[in-house]
Amino acid sequence: MDYIKKLSRFIIPHKKYGILNIISNVFYALFSTMAMISLMPMINVLFGEGEKVTEKPVYNGIKGLKDYAENSINFFITTTTETYGAQRSLLYMIILIISLFMLKNIFNYLGLYFITFLRNGVLKDLRNEIYEKVTHLPISYYSEKKKGDIIARISGDVSEVKNSLLAILELIVKEPLTITFAIIAMFLISVKLTVFVFLFIPVSGFIISRIGKTLKKKSNKVQTEQGVFLSTLEETLGGLKVIKGCLLYTSPSPRDRG
Numbered sequence: 001m002d003y004i005k006k007l008s009r010f011i012i013p014h015k016k017y018g019i020l021n022i023i024s025n026v027f028y029a030l031f032s033t034m035a036m037i038s039l040m041p042m043i044n045v046l047f048g049e050g051e052k053v054t055e056k057p058v059y060n061g062i063k064g065l066k067d068y069a070e071n072s073i074n075f076f077i078t079t080t081t082e083t084y085g086a087q088r089s090l091l092y093m094i095i096l097i098i099s100l101f102m103l104k105n106i107f108n109y110l111g112l113y114f115i116t117f118l119r120n121g122v123l124k125d126l127r128n129e130i131y132e133k134v135t136h137l138p139i140s141y142y143s144e145k146k147k148g149d150i151i152a153r154i155s156g157d158v159s160e161v162k163n164s165l166l167a168i169l170e171l172i173v174k175e176p177l178t179i180t181f182a183i184i185a186m187f188l189i190s191v192k193l194t195v196f197v198f199l200f201i202p203v204s205g206f207i208i209s210r211i212g213k214t215l216k217k218k219s220n221k222v223q224t225e226q227g228v229f230l231s232t233l234e235e236t237l238g239g240l241k242v243i244k245g246c247l248l249y250t251s252p253s254p255r256d257r258g
Helices: 002-037 039-047 062-084 086-135 139-144 147-189 191-198 201-250
Strands: none
Touching: 002 039, 002 086, 002 147, 062 086, 086 147, 147 191
């Protein structure tokens, strides 16, 4: 969260894209969960294991929402199968699943579309401010710092901010919502299986944290090496003209060699 606070003054001018990204991610998480749940009625139609409901269910409040939704689907499947056959029910289920997956992918695309405008806007403002800062620094600063380090800050480090901004917004909004909706659906389907799955979460969390720390150390090392590389390249190119000129001036002419 400290990372977002530091970038907040760059994010605020482009906040409308952030809001649109959050809205898209909410619908993405919702349709993603619904798409997975909708596979169960299709399986019931295929194997004929669905409960037959001949009477239209009645809504009895929020507490009976699960039973009402399940009975409504079974009622629709039962009436369609009895009237048009199982093939028609299966066709409707396939259309429903395809529609949900399509909506899921559309909102996923919209989320990525809006976040692109946000991160590119932040990147532009950040680079402009760094450029202004670099041009107003005292000369003594450049005698202590290598030019390659400064170039690496402006190019590489700012690009890392752009990439990590997308990852952080997904961690804050997209992934938690997807997990929340999935957990709610899992508890509605089976409490025992959900508790069984939760037993493995601490183990996987420990493994992921260890991998993340290792990758962070390697990332810092890469940035340091990149600064050294750019400094060496800049010094080589800057002194190449002088070195070649000195060699040409000091080398004996053909007449002297003769």
